[in-house]
Each structure stands twice: as structure tokens, then as C-alpha cells.
Amino acid sequence: MTQIIVLNQNTRRESGRKVQLGNIAAGKTIADVIRTCLGPKSMLKMLMDPMGGIVMTNDGNAILREITVQHPAAKSMIEVSRTQDEETGDGTKSVIILAGEVLSVAEQFLEQQMHPTVIIAAYRQALEDSLEVLRTKVCISIDTNDRTQMLNIVKSCLGTKFISKWMDLACKIALDATSTVYVDDNGRKEIDIKRYAKVEKIPGGTMEDSEVLKGIMVNKDVVHPKMRRRIENPRIMLLDCNLEYKKGESATNIEITKEEDFAKILQAEEEFVKKMCDEVIALKPDLVITEKGVSDLAQHFLVKAGISVIRRVRKTDNNRIARACGATIANRTDELREDDLGSGCGLFEVRKIGDEYFTFLVDCKDPKACTILLRGASKDILAEVERNLQDAMNVARNVMIDPYLCPGGGASEMALSQALNEKAKSITGIHQWPYRAISRALEIIPRTLIQNCGANPIRTLTALRAKHAQGEKTTWGIDGMTGNIVDMADFGIWEPLSVKQQVYKTACETAILLLRIDDIVSGVKKMDAAMPGHAQSAPAGQPPGPGGE
Template identity: 55%
Template sequence: CCQRFQVFSFSCPKESKERNPRENSATPTTDLCGLTLPSPNMQSPVLVLKDSLTRESGSKVHHANIQASKVDINTTISSNITHVKLAFGRIVVTNDGNAILRELDIAHPAAKSMIELSRTQDEEVGDGTTSVIVLAGEMLHVAEAFIDKKYHPTVICRGILFLILYYSVDLHNLYSMVVRSFAFAAYNKALEDALAVLDKISMSIDVNDRSMMLGLVKSCIGTKFTSQFGDLIADLALDATTTVGVDIGQGLREVDIKKYIKVEKIPGGQLEDSKVLKGVMFSKDVVVPGKMRRKIVNPRVILLDCPLEYKKGENQTNAELVREEDWAVLLKMEEEYIENLCVQILKFKPDLVITEKGLSDLACHYFSKAGVSAIRRLRKTDNNRIAKACGAVIVNRPDELQESDVGTGAGLFEVKKIGDEFFAYIVDCKDPKACTDAMSVARNILKHPKLVPGGGATELTVSATLKQKSSSIEGIEKATVAFEAIPRTLAQNCGVNVIRTMTALQGKAKVRSMTVLLVISLQHANGENAWTGIDGNSGEIADMKELKIWDAYNVKAQTFKTSIEAACMLLRIDDIVSGIKKRQAPGASQPSKPTIEQEGEADNEQMIPE
């Protein structure tokens, strides 16, 4: 059993002679980017490491990171449906990239960074987890050729518009022209141009048109669920997100699905029994089922974050009882304390009292006698949702209660038994702000009511537009590579031939058929149809607008941003320090230790004299 740790060291623009072979003088010089480079004779930093540590640096690290990103990750999630056999005999079958990656046991630090990339994409927009990994891995693959030619990673990152998005044959001409002209603005310009293309081809929609919204959500989650339940899931997701949506002004809408929406999974029943509750549901029952009401219409709700029981001493508390009556006095003091708490609550005439802490039997007696239902030991998250749903305020002390703290926004409180468990419902709320991928898609459309075509059409349009923008640079033969990874993967999953190269096509006088990817690329380059993509069912070229295959605008924009920035980050890593600490197996004999003279310690290391 081993414990592994890694240390990343990011390379700086200033590099030694090994990283920039064009610098030969001992005095600082300036490269084509206008950066001052140090002399190769300057002293390098000295690192003191343990004997058990291993260190790798230079181009070896770059190649290892690129290979780990391509092989370990891309080959796992590029297929339509991936199954992974895990420990303890568990098997996961899914096409969600993040669901697969979080179950993998990855050791390489670069591959771990790619997994974090997918997790970040999922948390930010809830979709596009596979696309961002495929696109980032393809960008690293294209940049590998320039690493072989000893180009500095910082230069590659700055010239990402031409170095990563396109593959150049004339490397020296590329360095002399592209780096000089676009050293400082190419990276930002590439993102700006890509996002500008998204704005150009995007289509605004009316979020109030329910039939259109249902069709869009269904098309976006078509691969997540079976077609039998697509309409049901889309309807539930749209109802949930529109329920918790808040207009924040200036035409913007905020939809916080993490805070206000909870998916409760209950064993038993069928998927058709699923529904959206305009309120809160939690697995609790009233404290005294026989004496407290389980159904209340228009309840007055009080939420507490304090116990309704006698306080116990934090440490050992001793009480000396001299007379027999002293024990009765102590019990009476406890009763008076709890009675006082209940009186302070009951004077506001509540119908339901919910606390996150304990509730004594005496307090239950007072509440049931007054006709008040009570629930105890509720989770903090559920209590917060109830407060948002019914308009109540969580109170820490009963003596601080005010009339404005009582929640009156709930229409119905009811306790139902489903299977072997009881569930409490607080529904029909006036402001109910209380299937995850589906809700993420609906949320993205509500927040940014723009759509872009799916089926790889967006990536090919961005690629063709950027290629036209760079046509003014002479001596550079360019072919779009990185952005074409998405439609190429789609075509491969459809069983279409996409491997045939341009050289083979040009070498034949008569070509009966071209690859699907080349035909679509020509159409996008000629500006014939920006909506042309690949039909995932048949593998044929089709109009995504007619097939109603869409992607949310902000999902695609976030995919471009995250993948490009992650590729640059991994390219700048040129030093890895890793170590393995072996743990002692249980029951194993302890090895003999040499005699050590305690002369000092540095980072828990002991000095052994010679």
C-alpha cells in the first residue's frame, strides 16, 4: 500500500540554454517576444530532496503529461457509452464523462488535473464534461509537435491561436512570423474570436414558450435517459427550474439549483410516479404520532436552531442533595425551564414547530396539549429550504422570537408513509424556492436564452472562421485540428470513416467519396450552412436546425474557455517531484533501524553522521 504525492513546478518565460537553444551569449538577450532571457552561465537553483523522491523535468515531463491526458482519459470517455469495472465487483455503465472519471483510480498528476477539469465543468454548467476533456486533450496533442522542436511552452501558449488551433508545417516560419506578431494578444484573441462566432451562430429563444422549451431540454438530454422517459424528465426539469427562477433585473435570471432544488430518491414505485413539489419534502414524522396532527392546512411554522430540553452540564457537574425535597426541587426547576421555553413559542400560536436539535418529552406534552405538531433533529439544509419555501426565519433562542419570524407561506403540511418510511411535505408554497443534468440544461437555457447547433456544427464553424482570419499570413499551411476533435469523435461513434487523410484524397484523380468530416468542413468554410453537423443516429450529414439538435450557449462557451486554459496550464508544467511512502503492513515485523545521533532535524529528517 503506497501513498503518492506530486509537486508541480510551473516554468517561467526565462529559460536556460537547454530550453532555448538559440541563445549562445553569456549576456542577457531578448527573444522575438521582447522578453529578456538569462545567461546560460547563471547559477541554477539548488534543491535538496530526500533519497526516496524522484524528479523529472524538461521535455520528458511535457510528453508524459500529454500522453497521460490523451491515453488515460480520452480513450476512456470518448465512446458513446462507457462501462468501468470498479473494486468490490461494482460496475458503472454511463455516458456521462464526469460520472466515469470520478470513479477511476488515476495515479498520474496530469490525468488527475484533467479529472478535476471535468468536475469543474460539471459544477459550473452541469454539462459538457466529455467535450471539455476531449478538446483539451486534442489541444495538448497538437502542441506536442512544437515541444519536440524545443519551443518554449510559454511561447506555445501565447501563440495558441496558431500553435494549438492549427497545425503548421513550416515551424521556423511560424516562429519568426506568428510569435512576433501575436506574442501578447493571440491567446486572448483566440478565445474572443471563438466566443464571437458563438454569438454569431447562436439563436435566441423565448423562455415563456413552454412547448419550445420542452423540445430543447429533451434534445439536450437525449443521451442521458431512454426515449421512453425523455418527455417526463424534460417536463419535471423545466417545472423545477422555472419554479425557483428569480429575475434579478436587466433581463437576467438567476436559477440556483444547488441551493433550492433537491432530488429525493425513494425506493419502490415507478419512474412515472416522479413529480415536482412546489415546496419541501424530508424524511421525518411528527414526534408524537397519536396526539399530533399529520395534516395541517395553511400552517403557521416556527423554525428553531436550539434544543427544547434542559441543558446538561458541559463538564462533570455535582449537586449535593441534603434533604429529600431537594430532588423534587431540581425536577421542578427543569420543568419550569422547559415550560418557559414552550410558553414563549406558544404565544405566537404556531401550528408546526421544527427544530434542528433535541425535543424533550415534557416539551412534546405541552405542544400536543396545545394542538401543535413538532418535528425534531432536522438537517440544517432541509431547515434552510423550509425557511425559503414558507418565508420563516430560523431562530436560535425562543425568547428572541418575533411575529415576522413565523412562516405563513405554506399551503399544506402533511405526513405520508411511502414504503416503510414517513415523509413530511410542506407544499403549495407562495414562494417555493427549494434528474440533475436535465435541470442543469434547463437552468442554462433560462439564465442565457441562447442556443447553438449540436452535432459538431458549432466546433466546425468556429474552426472554419478562425482559419479564414489567419489566411493573410504567408508561408503557413494550416489545417484545423483541435476543434475538429468533437465532430471526429461523433463520426467515429457512428461508424463513419473519418481517418482518410487529405494527402490520400489529393493523390487520387478520382475519389468516389470523401470523409464525412471533410464534406462538412468544406460546407462550413464556404459559408453554405453553419448548422450542418453529424446525425448521431445515422451518421449522415444533416441540418441540426431541422433535427432540433441543440447545445446551450453557455455550456459551449465554458467548454472552450476551460479546455484552452487547462491545456496551457498543463503545457507550462516542466518539473514533477514525486515520492512514494511505503506503509507498514499490519502484523509485519519492524525492520532494524540504524543508530542515529540526534544532531538536528530539517523537515522531519534526521542527520546520520558518516
């Protein structure tokens, strides 16, 4: 059956082997950008956005977010990094480097006229086998209640980051924050770092001043100067409504003819606000926090009752406060009940840091939400430290949810490479060559670590291969600082199993997806007017020339 594709003159089409080789080249290019950022001796990239802002980082996802590319295969590679970051929060560089290498090793088979479906079948088999070997032979289980062991795991994640200078403090912050937001609901574990572990960056001070608060901090001050700025064991009321006169729902016009009518309207307004305030005061809270506004009149009534008020708090911050102090957010004042108030907070205090006022709700009895207070020299440094801390918290979260570890430093990849190489001998037919190519591709992680710290890749990798070929241990890997071969079990570099699994799955699936493409049809006009089939503009009143409409 003949396939007929009708294209208009604005559509261009590339097909067959040319597309597959183009996709491989795009994948390799993206991987090459990221490659120097892997390991403790990694280099930083300086990124400039169109507005002139500068970001300096070695975080794979942060770099790829800022890169603008045209090639569709390169765009899908960048998407892979984002997926990895959302799923596990770590391994964003490894997944890109590995995906680029898995694509790269397929190039020779395409040039030898091997059909992509044969390569894909071998890749799928290799992925299944590697995941099985990883869980049965390479990983170890751990006790998540052992704090020392958990700190070591987080430490191995931060070793490659900018924050490694303040390693002990950062590990403690990451572990404390993750443990705080950990909720075990009838065996269903939930650790929502994004929503309940907020990082607040305040330039100034030193990095050593950073801490995890046993509660919440927001950048707000009380609305009236006479309100109390320090209350111990406050009763806290959270509102999601205005404490001011309710305006008309639609555009409301009132025409007043007599002066007494104006007085009546003002009186109705005052009575409405007083009624709301009385409903609040009846429950005797010490502190009222609302997401909306508070009128001057309401402030007057609440100050007389000795109640402190904070207004226009973000919805997300209000949710965190509710979780930390045990209050319930009320939508209307007439629906307020005694059990809506929270009394789980030990201290409410407004402190001045630099030029700004910050509200602290700390010493909570059982906070299931927290604020990480970061101090440092400048905004750029604090932004990079925040990115590093997010990675560290994600590592702690992954281990708490799935308590299995794999050796780091390229040891897991070398162990899998050796296992796949042995298994390839039992595979008959043409499939064994792409299968064996995956085992070679996995070696890119230790090779990159060796290259980034300036050691000799060929000699070191050969020695490492020999160590794994002896088959005694699967924990031999690379010390990223010196390039020497070390036993990761003694060296103490471990990575969560869930991150490793996600890296291998995502990298192989991406490579398979890009190899299955044999046609790129684009409806974008070619810029080059000299290209055949391009609609060239004709003088007014004349029909376009050949290739025109």
C-alpha cells in the same frame, strides 16, 4: 547563468521535452477513457470503488471522480472536469476530449523542436478568435419565456443520457424545478439548484410517478402518535433550538443530599420546559419544525395545545422549508414574533411510502424552493437518473442566465474549425501552424460522435467539412443516432453558449498550462531499489553505501 538544483536522494527529477511529451501522453490517455461516452450512442462505464460499491454511468465527471491516477498531468485533467461541472454542470466529457486533442496536436511541433512558448502564443490567439466567432457568428438569442423552446433545449441535453427513454417527463421536471428556484433580485439573477432544488430518491413505483412538488418533502414523521398528520393551510413555526431542558454549558456535577432537593431540580426543569412551550403556544402555530430535539414533557404540552411537531430536521431542509412557506427560522423561543410564522403552505401531510413515513409541505403559494420526488426500480437506476437530471437543470439554468444558444452535434466545432482555418491564411510566420492545428483539434467532437454510432469517420467528416466550407450555414452537424449529416436548426439540437465558452476556455487553458511545464520535481521515494541514487539499506552498525546519506 548556470542553474544549480540541489536534490536529496529521495527526490527525482525529469525535465525538458521528455516531461512535455509525458504530459501529452497522460492527457491523451484520460481523454481516451472518456471518448466512448460522448453522444446518444455512448457506452457506459462500470466503476468499482475500494469498498466494493459499483457505479454504472456515462457521466464524464462521475467517471473521472472514481479514477485513481498517479501522473500529475492526468490529475490536473481530472480537475478540469470537476471545474467544468461546478461552473456550468454540463460539457464535462467535451472538455476532456478537446483538451486531450489540443495537447495531442502540439506533439508534432515539439518533436520538430518548436519552442512551447510559440505554440502557446498561437493557442491563445486561436482561443480569443474562436470565442469571438462563437458569439458573433454562430450563436443565436432565445426567449426564455417560450416554454416549448426551453423544453427542446433541455431535451437536446438529455438525448445522450440514460434517462432519454422518459425524455418528456424529465424535461418537464428539470424546467419546472429550475423555474421554481429562479429569483430575480433587482436585475441580479440567481438560480441556486444545489441548495434549493433537492432530489429525493425513493426506490419503488415507476419512473412515471416522479414529479416536482410545489413545496418540500422530508423523510420525517411527527414525534407523538396523537399529533395531527394532515393540516390544511397550516401556520408553520421553524426553530433552531432544543425544546428540552438546557443542560449545563460545561461538564456540570450536582450533588444532592436531601430528597426535596431532587424534587426542586425536577420542578425547575419542568418549569423551564413549560415556559418554552408557552412561548411557542402563545403564537398559535399548527406545526413546529425544529432542527434539534424535543423532550417528552414538551411533546405533552404541545399535544394538549393541538400542535404537531417534527424534530431533528437537517439545516438544509429547514432553509428550504423557510423559503417555500415564508417562515423565519428562530434561534430562541423568547424571541419569537408573529411575523416569524409562515403561512404560505397549502397542505401539511404525513404519508407512508413503502415502510417509511414522509412529511409533505405542498401546494405552496410562491415556493422559491422545491423537492424533486424520484421513483424507480432500484437505487442504481435512481442514482443515474439523478445525475442526468442535475445536468438537465444546469442546462436550463445556464440558458435562463445567459439566453444564447449554439448548434449542437459538433456543428459549433466545425463552424469554428472552418473560421480558424480561413483566418490562419492571414497569419504570417511560424505561428500559423499551431493556430491551424487548433482548427483540426476542434474536429475531434464531430469525429467522436461519428465513431460512437458506428459510421465511417473519414467519409462523413469530409462531407461535413465541405458543407461548412460552402459558408452558407453554420448549423450543419452530426445526428448522433445514425451518423448522418443534418441541419441542427431543423433537427433541434442546441447547447447553451455559456457551456460552449467554458469548454473552449478550459480545454485550451489546460493544454497551455501543461505545455508550459518543463520540469517535474518529485520528493517521493522511488520504489525500485535498483534505481541510481536510491538510498539502499545497510546492515545495522554500518554506514550506507554510495548514494546513501
